[in-house]
Amino acid sequence: xxxxxxxxxxxxxxxxxxxxxxxxxxxxxxxxxxxxxxxxxxxxxxxxxxxxxxxxxxxxxxxxxxxxxxxxxxxxxxxxxxxxxxxxxxxxxxxxxxxxxxxxxxxxxxxxxxxxxxxxxxxxxxxxxxxxxxxxxxxxxxxxxxxxxxxxxxxxxxxxxxxxxxxxxxxxxxxxxxxxxxxxxxxxxxxxxxxxxxxxxxxxxxxxxxxxxxxxxxxxxxxxxxxxxxxxxxxxxxxxxxxxxxxxxxxxxxxxxxxxxxxxxxx
Amino acid sequence: xxxxxxxxxxxxxxxxxxxxxxxxxxxxxxxxxxxxxxxxxxxxxxxxxxxxxxxxxxxxxxxxxxxxxxxxxxxxxxxxxxxxxxxxxxxxxxxxxxxxxxxxxxxxxxxxxxxxxxxxxxxxxxxxxxxxxxxxxxxxxxxxxxxxxxxxxxxxxxxxxxxxxxxxxxxxxxxxxxxxxxxxxxxxxxxxxxxxxxxxxxxxxxxxxxxxxxxxxxxxxxxxxxxxxxxxxxxxxxxxxxxxxxxxxxxxxxxxxxxxxxxxxxxxxxxxxxxxxxxxxxxxxxxxxxxxxxxxxxxxxxxxxxxxxxxxxxxxxxxxxxxxxxxxxxxxxxxxxxxxxxxxxxxxxxxxxxxxxxxxxxxxxxxxxxxxxxxxxxxxxxxxxxxxxxxxxxxxxxxxxxxxxxxxxxxxxxxxxxx
Numbered sequence: 001x002x003x004x005x006x007x008x009x010x011x012x013x014x015x016x017x018x019x020x021x022x023x024x025x026x027x028x029x030x031x032x033x034x035x036x037x038x039x040x041x042x043x044x045x046x047x048x049x050x051x052x053x054x055x056x057x058x059x060x061x062x063x064x065x066x067x068x069x070x071x072x073x074x075x076x077x078x079x080x081x082x083x084x085x086x087x088x089x090x091x092x093x094x095x096x097x098x099x100x101x102x103x104x105x106x107x108x109x110x111x112x113x114x115x116x117x118x119x120x121x122x123x124x125x126x127x128x129x130x131x132x133x134x135x136x137x138x139x140x141x142x143x144x145x146x147x148x149x150x151x152x153x154x155x156x157x158x159x160x161x162x163x164x165x166x167x168x169x170x171x172x173x174x175x176x177x178x179x180x181x182x183x184x185x186x187x188x189x190x191x192x193x194x195x196x197x198x199x200x201x202x203x204x205x206x207x208x209x210x211x212x213x214x215x216x217x218x219x220x221x222x223x224x225x226x227x228x229x230x231x232x233x234x235x236x237x238x239x240x241x242x243x244x245x246x247x248x249x250x251x252x253x254x255x256x257x258x259x260x261x262x263x264x265x266x267x
Numbered sequence: 268x269x270x271x272x273x274x275x276x277x278x279x280x281x282x283x284x285x286x287x288x289x290x291x292x293x294x295x296x297x298x299x300x301x302x303x304x305x306x307x308x309x310x311x312x313x314x315x316x317x318x319x320x321x322x323x324x325x326x327x328x329x330x331x332x333x334x335x336x337x338x339x340x341x342x343x344x345x346x347x348x349x350x351x352x353x354x355x356x357x358x359x360x361x362x363x364x365x366x367x368x369x370x371x372x373x374x375x376x377x378x379x380x381x382x383x384x385x386x387x388x389x390x391x392x393x394x395x396x397x398x399x400x401x402x403x404x405x406x407x408x409x410x411x412x413x414x415x416x417x418x419x420x421x422x423x424x425x426x427x428x429x430x431x432x433x434x435x436x437x438x439x440x441x442x443x444x445x446x447x448x449x450x451x452x453x454x455x456x457x458x459x460x461x462x463x464x465x466x467x468x469x470x471x472x473x474x475x476x477x478x479x480x481x482x483x484x485x486x487x488x489x490x491x492x493x494x495x496x497x498x499x500x501x502x503x504x505x506x507x508x509x510x511x512x513x514x515x516x517x518x519x520x521x522x523x524x525x526x527x528x529x530x531x532x533x534x535x536x537x538x539x540x541x542x543x544x545x546x547x548x549x550x551x552x553x554x555x556x557x558x559x560x561x562x563x564x565x566x567x568x569x570x571x572x573x574x575x576x577x578x579x580x581x582x583x584x585x586x587x588x589x590x591x592x593x594x595x596x597x598x599x600x601x602x603x604x605x606x607x608x609x610x611x612x613x614x615x616x617x618x619x620x621x622x623x624x625x626x627x628x629x630x631x632x633x634x635x636x637x638x639x640x641x642x643x644x645x646x647x648x649x650x651x652x653x654x655x656x657x658x659x660x661x662x663x664x665x666x667x668x669x670x671x672x673x674x675x676x677x678x679x680x681x682x683x684x685x686x
Contacts, residue, residue, distance in 0.1 A: 051495075055619065061649050087649035088685030092332075092592030106490065106530060113343075113410035115383040119492075123533035123570040136336050165535065174573075232619065247684060254485070254492075255424055267297050267334055 008053045029147035030163050033188040034181070036075055039141035044070040044242030046264055049238055053132050056231030060071055064088060066265045070247045076101045079252035080140060083260050090130075094257045097122075099140045110257040117254055126175040133204065133225040133234040137175060146170060146180070154185075158190055161185040176203065187211070187218040202228050209235070215243045270380045278663040297332040300343075300686060307406050307679030315450035315461030321658075322405045322448075323676035328361070349433035350545040351448050359414050376420040381413045382433060384483055384496070386537035388612055389627065390400050390582050392562045393496035393524040393541050395481060395503055396433075399442040404449055406642075406673065406679035414442050417480075428486030435479040438471050440517055444672065452671030454600060455513075459665065459674045468505030469514040477501075490530030496541070498522040507547070508555040518556045519546035534569030550587025554595045559587040574616040582608040600666045603633040621646040629669060636662030636669040654681040 035131045042110040049061040080097040084090045092113075098106040108122040125137040147167040155164050163183040169176070177198040182191045193206040211221035224235040251261055281447040309320035313395040324347055343362040349355055364378030385394035389412075402411035418435040444451045444467075450461035460466075471477040479500035486493050499521050507518035524541030539561045548556035562585070568578035585593060589604040608631045615624045622645050629638040642656030662670020 053619065059648065060622075061646075088301060089652065089683075091299055104530060104533060112407075113381065117379045119528060119530070119535045121534045121569045121576060122530075124573055127570070128620060129574050131616075133619075143271050230619075255374070255422070255429065259368070262334055262337075262339070266296060266334060 016236075027151040027165050028144065028165075030183055031076065031144040031147075031149045031165060031167065031181070032150065035144050037140060037188040038190060038220070039212075040074050040078070041219060042215070043066070043240075044245055044247040045241065045243045046192055046245060046247075046265065047160075047238040048053075049236060049242040051073075051130070051132055052235045053079045061131070063090070068247060068264055070249060070252065072249070073265075077139065079249065081252055081256070083265050094251050094260060096252055096257050097140060099135075099253065100224070103141055105136075105140070108254070108257055114257075115258075117257060119132050126173075133227045133230075133232055134236070135137070135175065138206070138225065138266070142175075146173075152180070157182050157184070158193060162191055189218060189220055204228060210237075214241045217243055271561070275307070288531050295333065295427075298330065299332075299682050300329040302328065303408075304326050304679065305406060305481065305679060305681045309674075310672050313674065316446065317462055318351045318448070321352050321675065322407070322444075322679055324348060329513075336504045340364075341366070351537045353447075359415075361632065372424055373424065374420075374422040374424075375513060375663050376422075379415045379417045380411070380510070381415055382418065382420065382432075382481075383413060384494070386494075386528045386566065386567060387564050387582070388568070388578055389565060389629075390566075390580055390608065390610060391481075392539050392564055392582075393494075393522065395479075395498045395500065395522060397439040397441055397503065401442050401444055401448055401615045404444070404675060404677070406654075406656050406677070406681060408683075418479075418629055428448045428484055431485070433479075434479045435481075435490055437473055437478055438469070438501055438529045439518065440470065440501070443477070443603060444675070449672060449675045452665045453666040454598070454666060457665075458670075461606075461674075462490040462631070466505075466515065466565075468517060469509075469512070471501060471517060473487055477623055480581070488527075491527050494526045494528075496522070496524040502557065506557045510555060518548070520544065521546055524562075529569070532569075534567055534611065537558065537564070537653065539564040541557075550585075551591035552595050554597045558589075561585045561587065568612075574620075575614070578611065579615045580610045583607075600662060600664075602667075607631060607633045631667065631669070634667035634670065635664065636660070636667040637667040638672075652683045654683070655679070656681075 001195040035203045046066070046068045049065050049067050052053060053061045063084065066083045066085065068081040068267070074079060078099040080099065082095040084093045094110040096108045100106065105125065107122040108117060109120055110117050126135050129136050129139050147169050152164045152166050155162055161205045162184055163223040165181045165183060167181065176195040180194040182193070184191050187210060189211065189214045190206065191208050193205040196200055197203050205226045207224050208225055212219055212221045219241060221241065222235065222237045224233060226233040245264070282495050283398045291385065303326045305322045305324050305326070308430045309319055309321050315675050327346045329344050333340050340360060341364055345359045345361055347357045349357060362440065364376050364380045367375045369375065383394060384397040391398070394477045396416035397416050399411055399414040416439040417437065418433050420431065420433045422429060422431045428443065445465040446461045450459050451466065452596055453460035458473040473604065481499070482497045484495045503515040503517070505515035505517055509514045509516055522541055524539065526539035528535065528537040543560050543562065545557050545559045548558060548575050551558040562583065566578060566580035566582060571577050578685055585608040586602070593601070608629060610627065610629050612627045613625070617621070617624070623643050627640040637660070639659045640656070642654055642659050644652060644654045659676045660669050660672045663671055664670050665673070
C-alpha cells in the first residue's frame with residue numbers, strides 16, 4: 001500500500017514538474033517569437049512616427065520623427081536612426097542608437113544649430129524616450145533572456161486568443177518587478193502588457209491599438225503606453241511603414257547623423 | 268583687391284540666389300523658427316557699461332530648408348531689436364549654405380555656417396571655429412555660443428576614415444566683450460573698463476595667406492572615435508598687442524592636436540590634446556604675443572540617476588618657454604606656467620522633461636577664478652518655453668579669464684515661442 005502511494009506521489013509530482021517545465025519552455029519560446037515579431041520585423045524598416053503625450057491635466061504634446069531600423073542579427077544587435085521634425089525646438093535633430101544585445105547600447109545625438117555630434121551616456125535604458133511614457137527599452141526591446149517567463153493561462157483579449165505570460169527579471173531591475181504580457185496566438189504580437197512594480201502595484205500598461213498588415217508583415221501601427229500612476233498616456237502612430245528596403249550599415253554612422261539620408265528621409 | 272572678402276560676398280550672393288530659386292527646384296520648402304524675448308540685468312552696483320541691462324532684446328529667427336536630389340539648401344536668419352547695443356535694429360544671416368554630395372563620397376557645405384568639432388563640453392582646444400562669448404554670457408540659447416563663419420567645408424569619406432577640411436577665406440574671430448554690453452579688464456588702465464570707445468581689435472588684412480584652414484581626420488577604433496586635427500590661422504581672441512598702434516590684434520597661430528572619445532563603463536570618456544604654435548613668438552620672448560603652449564583635456568560624463576546627468580572635465584594648459592616669459596614680462600600680471608581648469612555640468616529633468624534644471628561651473632585653481640552658469644527651463648507646451656538663469660563671475664585677480672568679467676554678473680528671463 002505504502003509503495004503504491006509513494007509511486008503515485010512520484011508520478012503526480014513528476015507530471016506536475018513536467019508540465020511546469022513544458023510551460024516554462026513554451027513561455028520562453030512564445031516570448032522569443034513575440035520579441036522577433038514585434039522588434040525585428042523584416043531585415044530593416046522605416047516609418048514616420050507621430051507621438052502624442054497627454055499628461056494628467058489633459059495637456060498635449062506632440063513629437064514627429066522619421067525612424068530607420070536595421071537588424072544586424074535577428075534577436076541580436078540593431079541600429080536605429082531617428083530624425084526629428086516636430087516640435088520646433090528639436091526639429092532637424094538626429095539621434096542614433098547602436099543597440100548592443102549583450103552590453104551597453106551606444107547612443108549619439110546631432111544638434112544641427114551648433115553642428116555638434118555628441119555620444120550620450122546610455123546607462124539607463126529605463127529613462128524616458130523624449131519625455132514620453134515610453135522608455136528607451138520600450139522602443140528597442142528588452143531581450144527575452146533577461147527575464148524568466150511562465151505561461152499563466154490562455155485567454156482572449158478583444159476576442160483574440162492570447163497566451164498570458166508572466167515575466168520576472170532575472171536580475172533586480174527598476175523598470176519593473178513583474179510584467180504580464182498578452183500575446184496574440186496567431187501573430188505573436190503583444191496585444192497588451194502590464195508592468196508591475198516591486199510592491200505589486202500596476203505602473204504602466206501597453207496596448208496595441210491598431211494592427212495592420214504591411215508588406216505581408218502583421219504590424220502594430222498604433223500603440224499606446226499609459227502610466228497609471230502618473231495619469232499620463234503616450235500614443236504612437238506609425239505611418240508610411242516599409243520593410244526590407246535594403247538599408248546599409250554605413251548609413252548608421254556620423255556622416256548621416258550630420259546629413260540625413262535623403263533617399264529615405266524626405267524633408 | 269581684397270580677394271577673400273570678394274569670395275565671401277560671391278558665396279553669400281550665390282546662396283541667396285539659390286534660395287530665391289529654391290522653391291522652383293524643390294519638392295517642398297520647410298519653414299520654421301521662433302520668436303524670443305530676452306531680458307537680463309546686471310547685479311553689480313558700479314555700472315561700467317552704458318546700459319544696466321545685460322540683455323533687452325526681441326528676436327525673430329526664420330529657418331528655411333529645402334532639398335533637391337543630392338543638394339540641400341538651408342538658411343537661418345535672425346532679426347533683432349536690441350536695446351542694449353547700437354544700432355538697435357540688427358539682422359544676421361546665422362546660416363545660409365548649400366550642401367552637396369559628389370560621387371557619394373564627398374560632402375560639400377558651402378556658405379555661412381556653424382562649425383564644431385572636438386570633444387570638450389564648453390571647453391575648446393582644437394575647435395578653433397568662431398565663438399560668441401557675449402551671447403554666451405548674456406543668456407542667449409546655446410546655439411548662439413557659436414558664431415557663423417563663411418566657409419567651404421569638404422568632407423571625404425573612405426574606409427580608412429573621414430577627412431574634413433574647412434577653408435574660411437576671411438578670418439572670423441571670436442566675439443568677445445567690448446565694453447558695450449559687458450565690461451572687461453583693460454591691462455592698459457589696470458582696471459575694469461566699459462563704455463565707449465569700445466574695444467576693437469584689428470583683424471588681419473583680407474589676403475589669401477590670411478585665410479583660415481582647419482582640418483580633421485576621424486576614424487573609429489572599436490567603440491572609440493579617434494581624431495587628429497590641424498589648424499592654420501590666428502588666435503581667435505585678440506591676445507596680441509601692438510604697442511605702436513596701441514591696439515589689440517590676433518597673432519598668427521598654427522595648432523595641432525588629437526582626441527579620443529567613447530564609452531567607458533557606463534559613461535562617456537574623452538581625452539583631447541593640442542599644441543598651440545604661436546608663430547610670431549616661437550621662443551617666447553615677446554611680451555605682447557602669447558607663448559606657444561601644450562594643452563590637455565580629460566572628461567567623463569555619465570547618467571547619475573534617471574533624469575540626472577553629470578560630467579566633469581579637467582584641462583591643463585602648459586606654457587612653453589616660461590623662463591623667457593618671466594624674463595620679458597612687463598608689469599606684474601603674471602600667469603602660472605601650468606594653468607588648470609576644472610568644469611562640471613549637472614542636468615536634471617523633471618515632469619517628463621518639461622522642466623530642466625541645469626548648472627555649469629568653470630573653476631580655475633591656478634587662476635583662482637570661477638564662472639558659474641545656471642538655468643531653469645520650463646516647457647509650457649510644445650511651442651512656448653520659459654527660462655530663467657544667471658551668469659556669475661568671480662576672481663582673485665582682475666586679469667584672469669573669468670576674473671576680467673567680474674563686473675558682469677547677471678540674471679535673465681527668456682520666453683521663446685517656436686513655430
